[in-house]
Amino acid sequence: TIESLFDLEKLGVVGHGNGGIVYKVQHLRNSSVYALKVLRFENENFHLRKKAVGEAEILKQVDSEFIVRCHGVFDSGGDTENGDLCFLMEYMEGGSLNDVLRVHGSLPENVISGVAKRVLEGLSYLHGLHIVHRDIKPSNLLINGQGEVKIADFGVSRVLAGTFDASEFCEGTCAYMSPERFDSDKWTESWCNGFAGDVWALGLALLECYMGHFPLLAPGKKPDWVTLMCAICFIERPEIPSTASSEFKSFIYRCLEKDWRRRGTVTELLRHPFVAKQNTGLVDSF
Ligand code: ATP
Numbered sequence: 001t002i003e004s005l006f007d008l009e010k011l012g013v014v015g016h017g018n019g020g021i022v023y024k025v026q027h028l029r030n031s032s033v034y035a036l037k038v039l040r041f042e043n044e045n046f047h048l049r050k051k052a053v054g055e056a057e058i059l060k061q062v063d064s065e066f067i068v069r070c071h072g073v074f075d076s077g078g079d080t081e082n083g084d085l086c087f088l089m090e091y092m093e094g095g096s097l098n099d100v101l102r103v104h105g106s107l108p109e110n111v112i113s114g115v116a117k118r119v120l121e122g123l124s125y126l127h128g129l130h131i132v133h134r135d136i137k138p139s140n141l142l143i144n145g146q147g148e149v150k151i152a153d154f155g156v157s158r159v160l161a162g163t164f165d166a167s168e169f170c171e172g173t174c175a176y177m178s179p180e181r182f183d184s185d186k187w188t189e190s191w192c193n194g195f196a197g198d199v200w201a202l203g204l205a206l207l208e209c210y211m212g213h214f215p216l217l218a219p220g221k222k223p224d225w226v227t228l229m230c231a232i233c234f235i236e237r238p239e240i241p242s243t244a245s246s247e248f249k250s251f252i253y254r255c256l257e258k259d260w261r262r263r264g265t266v267t268e269l270l271r272h273p274f275v276a277k278q279n280t281g282l283v284d285s286f
Pocket residue numbers: 014015016017018019020021022035037068089090091092093095096098099139140142152153157172173
């Protein structure tokens with residue numbers, strides 16, 4: 001275990017997110033490489049910070065090959081209410097699915113099927129612990145040096161989502177929000193079944209991998225809140241390109257079923273023919 005941030009040397013920046021910077025770091029003595037996510041909190045956000053510290057406790061209990069490991073949480077503020085919060089994570093050499101899409105444009109079905117299988121395994125583990133991820137999206141699905149996809153960032157980005165201005169908020173997190181989360185009645189009714197929201201977000205993320213852009217909006221469009229909400233709540237079924245196989249279409253439609261009660265569950269989807277025959281699940285196989 002790593003006792004102190006002073007044991008680590010920064011090798012470079014690997015990415016920026018909403019309110020945080022991710023560094024590649026190396027342990028000074030045993031030379032292991034990690035990713036260090038540094039979240040900056042301003043004074044007025046101390047309650048969010050407190051929440052993030054709480055969420056970090058959940059993170060430390062999680063132990064699955066389908067989820068990016070958290071090796072420790074460091075609180076540079078000590079007992080004070082501000083200062084940086086640092087998450088030491090498993091380093092994922094291949095970056096995020098978002099990075100992969102930026103390079104390759106889109107992904108073929110056989111690769112998407114492997115991604116789907118691993119993310120479903122990860123969600124099955126989390127849901128088994130009664131943990132809802134709530135922020136499944138391409139930038140939170142990371143790839144290691146072996147091409148294996150893992151889920152990252154649960155809890156942390158969820159807590160952070162409220163801290164930034166509306167446009168960033170929309171872009172970062174709301175785009176993958178399920179229709180029931182916009183409906184306060186249904187939301188109260190379904191709050192204990194937030195699991196269905198993770199399945200919706202997975203469906204959108206996988207369809208985005210296939211199409212190369214966010215599936216509910218025209219490519220290259222920067223959505224405002226209203227456009228996005230209308231797209232999520234009023235489009236009956238998103239258009240899937242006709243090149244897609246019927247298995248893929250059927251899988252995506254089970255994820256993007258608008259009524260959360262009728263949506264596919266993780267258990268059901270793991271048995272779906274689109275993923276059931278998949279065993280490699282590597283992203284570097286194309
Ligand atoms: P959000 O803040 O909404 O989560 P985001 O996911 O883009 O948005 P970060 O989680 O801060 O932001 O991650 C930024 C980028 O850093 C990612 O897209 C990814 O490329 C990289 N990254 C994050 N975690 C790791 C990691 N453990 N190993 C390697 N790269 C990572």
